[in-house]
Amino acid sequence: MSIQEARAATEQYLPGxxxxxxxQGLMQLEHAEPAQLCQLFRRSNAAGLLIPQQYGGLGASPRDTINVLRAVGSLCPSLAVMMTMHHHTIATIVQLGGIIPAAEDLLRSIANNQLLLASAFAEGKPGSPIFNSSLKASAVDGGFVLRxxxxxxxxxxxxxxxxxxxxCTDTGGVDHQGFAVIFAEGANITREPFWKTPILRATDSNALIFNDVFVPDEMVLLAEGANAEEIEASAQEASISGLCWFQLMVGASYLGAASALVELLVCKRGVQDTHLAQLAIELEGAHQALLGTAxxxxxxxxxxxxxxxxxLCSRFSxxxxxxxxxxxxxxxLGGMSFIESEQVSYLLAASRAIGFHPISRTAAAPTLADFLRNTGSTVDAPEPAHV
Known part of the structure; x- marks a missing residue:
């Protein structure tokens, strides 16, 4: 199984x-305090997995990253979700390295100090595009204030x-989208409870309230001013790259959770070969789809x-x-396994959470329909058959 190859790749990049x-075991990890998983994240030197070696990172390729996330997801889904949010954000910053002055220094700091990144993009609402923001930036001397x-x-x-x-809304009433990098220490940010389900609670996914948080100019990228078009094009390119990474990472993380369920079944006696073959087709076909796009x-x-x-096609597939x-x-696995083992019901529920991550199928529909139309338009229509 490629899950073994995925674990071998993880051992190569993140030994131990x-x-x-x-x-520690899956359920002990999933019931752990989030701080424990964050410590494990840092201790494994995983913060710099995607960061290029020139900045002190491990320089993992997209394919290797997919393997790592599937492997981690099979043993601790919550840690895989944490890694997904961190690493897709890293991928976006790497693309922004040439246009945000502080980006390269930030990447070095993340790799050298094992800093963990939170992604504050899409809201958890059906149909929400990932880069829509409820954070408003107001210009002040030396930077911006976020609310x-x-x-x-x-x-x-x-x-x-x-x-x-x-x-950010300019004096003419025009909204400009952009990115901001905020260091959490000392920032006027309030945390409020939000995550009520026990599934993936260890990810510590709660609400952040930004109370007039100051961010210096060099930590903000907005498409405005004389270079607005150039900045907007670069930001759009970085956004699309980050979105590609995100879809692949989400797929790999939750494929890991499904793989853990199948591993439980493989250990059970008497399972028919036809059933195992079908599961092999599902898991390995999905893994290859992710690797191909990566x-x-x-x-x-x-x-x-x-x-x-x-x-997107790979993710939804x-x-x-x-x-x-x-x-x-x-x-x-059967009813008794479901009743007696918390792990079975937990993994089943956790694997379903992939459907709640942006972009939603509804929001993706116009993009995918246009993609199919444009692809189909390059193919000559077949001649009608003559009977």
Whole structure:
């Protein structure tokens, strides 16, 4: 199984992490305090996984990152979700390195000090685009003041840096979208409880209230002024790249949870080969879909709308495979396993959370429909058959 290859890749980049996760056990980790998982995140030197080696990071490729997240997701889904939020944000910052003056120094600091990043982009609402923001930025001397709420926000109490989507209204009443990098220590940010379900509670996904939080100019990127078009194009490119990474990472993390369910079944006696074959098709087909799109992202270096559509197709294909595989695995494990083992019901519920991450299927529909139309328009229509 490629889950074993995924764990081998994880051992290569993050030595000892797999052994520690196995030693502690899935349910102990999922019931742990979020601070414990954050400590494990830092201790494994995983904060710099995607950061290029020139900035002190490990320089993992998109394909290797997919493997790591699937492996971690099979042993601790909450940690995989934390890593997804951190690493897709890193991917966006890497793309912004040439246009945010402080980005390169930030990447070095993350890699050297194992700083953890929270992603403050999309709200958890059906149909919400990922970069829509409820944070408003107002210009002041030397920078901007941020007001608003982000919920949910993973690692809400233990992250070190927040990368947020912001909106700033100019004197003419025109809104400008952008990014802001906020260091959590000393910032006037209030945390409020938000996550009520026990599933994935260890991710510490709660509400952040920004109370006139000051951010210096060099930590903000807004598409305004004389270079507005150039900045907007660069920010859009970085956004699309981050979105591609996010869809692939989400797919890999939750595929890991489904893989853990199937592993429980593989250990059970008497399971028919036909059922195991079907599960192999679902899991390995999904994994290969993620690796294929990740390979394309790696080759191109830059993402465009077409690649984003491919990433969305891969994510929703994987999402469907997760549903089918987890349903079949739980059915074959049987009612007594469901009743007696908290792990079975937990993994089933956790695997379903992939459907709540942006972008929603409804919001993605116009993009994917246009992608199919444009792809189809390049193919000559077949000649009518003559009978």
């Amino acid at each position: 992490l797999i052994a520690e996760l196995k030693h 608003g709420t982000k919920k949910p926000c993973t690692m809400s109490h233990d992250m070190d840096v927040i990368v947020a989507g912001v909106a 390979g394309t992202l790696e080759q191109r270096q830059e993402a465009d709308a077409g690649l984003y559509s491919q990433a 994987v999402q469907a495979a997760i549903e089918r595989a987890s349903n079949l695995a739980v059915e074959l």
